[in-house]
Amino acid sequence: MKDHTVTAFDIELKQLADSVLDMGRLARQSCTLAAASLSERGPGLAGEVKAIDAQVDGLQRTIEEAGILLIARRQPVAFDLREVVCALRIANDLERIGDLASNIAQRAAVLESTAAPQPLTAGLESLSVLVIERLDEALEIFTQRNAARAAEIWASDVSVDDLYTSIFRGILTYMMEDPRHISACAQLVFVGKNLERIGDHVSNIAESVYYAATGEQLDETRRTGERSAEVEAITAG
Amino acid sequence: MKDHTVTAFDIELKQLADSVLDMGRLARQSCTLAAASLSERGPGLAGEVKAIDAQVDGLQRTIEEAGILLIARRQPVAFDLREVVCALRIANDLERIGDLASNIAQRAAVLESTAAPQPLTAGLESLSVLVIERLDEALEIFTQRNAARAAEIWASDVSVDDLYTSIFRGILTYMMEDPRHISACAQLVFVGKNLERIGDHVSNIAESVYYAATGEQLDETRRTGERSAEVEAITAG
Numbered sequence: 001m002k003d004h005t006v007t008a009f010d011i012e013l014k015q016l017a018d019s020v021l022d023m024g025r026l027a028r029q030s031c032t033l034a035a036a037s038l039s040e041r042g043p044g045l046a047g048e049v050k051a052i053d054a055q056v057d058g059l060q061r062t063i064e065e066a067g068i069l070l071i072a073r074r075q076p077v078a079f080d081l082r083e084v085v086c087a088l089r090i091a092n093d094l095e096r097i098g099d100l101a102s103n104i105a106q107r108a109a110v111l112e113s114t115a116a117p118q119p120l121t122a123g124l125e126s127l128s129v130l131v132i133e134r135l136d137e138a139l140e141i142f143t144q145r146n147a148a149r150a151a152e153i154w155a156s157d158v159s160v161d162d163l164y165t166s167i168f169r170g171i172l173t174y175m176m177e178d179p180r181h182i183s184a185c186a187q188l189v190f191v192g193k194n195l196e197r198i199g200d201h202v203s204n205i206a207e208s209v210y211y212a213a214t215g216e217q218l219d220e221t222r223r224t225g226e227r228s229a230e231v232e233a234i235t236a237g
Numbered sequence: 238m239k240d241h242t243v244t245a246f247d248i249e250l251k252q253l254a255d256s257v258l259d260m261g262r263l264a265r266q267s268c269t270l271a272a273a274s275l276s277e278r279g280p281g282l283a284g285e286v287k288a289i290d291a292q293v294d295g296l297q298r299t300i301e302e303a304g305i306l307l308i309a310r311r312q313p314v315a316f317d318l319r320e321v322v323c324a325l326r327i328a329n330d331l332e333r334i335g336d337l338a339s340n341i342a343q344r345a346a347v348l349e350s351t352a353a354p355q356p357l358t359a360g361l362e363s364l365s366v367l368v369i370e371r372l373d374e375a376l377e378i379f380t381q382r383n384a385a386r387a388a389e390i391w392a393s394d395v396s397v398d399d400l401y402t403s404i405f406r407g408i409l410t411y412m413m414e415d416p417r418h419i420s421a422c423a424q425l426v427f428v429g430k431n432l433e434r435i436g437d438h439v440s441n442i443a444e445s446v447y448y449a450a451t452g453e454q455l456d457e458t459r460r461t462g463e464r465s466a467e468v469e470a471i472t473a474g
Binding site (some may be wrong): 026168229236 | 279283301305308309310312313314322329339340343344346347400405409412413416419420422424426427432436466467469470474
């Protein structure tokens with residue numbers, strides 16, 4: 001009887017994790033299209049990302065419902081319960097990633113191509129490449145339940161923050177040099193911030209994997225190190 | 238036996254809701270201090286908001302744990318289950334509100350008082366007043382489980398979006414008129430955006446109350462109406 005219950009739980013948990021991975025693939029696709037929208041502008045890509053985002057949102061609701069029913073019906077404890085909570089948390093982060101990607105594509109669509117300086121969009125594309133690589137790694141460690149690599153990915157979010165901070169400063173310099181760039185640059189500031197926030201959600205995913213595997217939370221104080229109040233303000237929130 | 242179970246569930250649910258309200262009061266206090274930091278600058282308030290934010294984060298973890306245990310132990314269905322899910326979702330939104338308030342205070346702390354034009358900070362203070370009023374209403378309807386008012390609060394988020402859009406455009410105009418304002422104005426753009434995002438989380442709280450009371454989701458298409466792609470881009474994400 002015990003074995004039967006455990007197996008049924010395992011099957012349902014596997015289905016839940018598979019749905020999270022489906023959601024992860026869709027969220028990743030949104031990020032790739034959002035990054036592409038920085039060089040190929042026009043409303044087309046924004047519509048495509050929005051359509052994927054609707055699917056991501058739908059999956060999140062399905063996962064939340066399935067996860068809660070799984071907890072109610074199987075009453076998992078300890079490791080098993082953490083696995084379900086981990087799936088729910090990751091679905092939450094992927095839903096936010098989908099929203100942020102959709103917003104990037106919306107902002108890119110309203111940029112006039114002449115007004116967005118190419119070196120800035122190139123910088124943002126590098127940031128998107130870094131963030132998407134990290135998303136791939138986070139989804140991989142979720143599949144492998146690899147706590148050690150989860151802690152590494154989580155700790156290396158500073159690489160995203162550093163690149164974003166330098167891009168942010170570059171955008172301000174462009175604004176100061178030529179006020180005609182200000183409107184376009186203001187949109188690019190948000191594109192950069194959204195990419196940095198996607199990076200934060202990737203870190204959260206790594207944090208959830210670590211928690212599921214170990215039952216412990218990663219210690220925030222170990223990560224940030226010494227930073228100026230200005231950099232703290234730029235990269236937080 | 239049935240009555241005993243129902244009563245135990247009701248007591249635990251009441252405790253959960255009380256913790257959510259405690260969290261709401263702390264998040265509100267963070268917002269008030271963050272708004273004050275726009276006129277009384279310096280690192281003091283930022284530290285205070287950060288300390289409150291740590292309490293808010295702690296309460297969120299406690300509520301998540303208590304809510305999940307409540308689902309596992311009592312296996313609520315229908316209305317009762319939605320009540321627990323509603324509490325978990327609201328705790329999630331309040332945690333984000335705490336983060337955003339903390340970031341506003343951090344950004345305000347690094348502004349040089351001479352570089353932040355007073356009309357802009359005054360506009361942001363008006364936006365913060367509107368957002369805090371709405372947070373108060375959302376917490377009140379959570380206490381009353383008032384679905385009709387929840388739908389109203391949710392639908393009237395456009396008032397926050399409209400004020401934010403006009404402030405955003407005002408900030409860009411200041412930047413164009415005097416490039417010396419650009420650094421400070423870039424911080425103010427984020428302060429505005431964070432207030433607008435707090436407004437979005439307030440709407441989410443209203444949406445969760447509506448869902449708990451009715452079992453239905455509010456229909457996004459009924460709210461936004463006709464907007465330009467530019468305004469969509471400014472207010473989304």
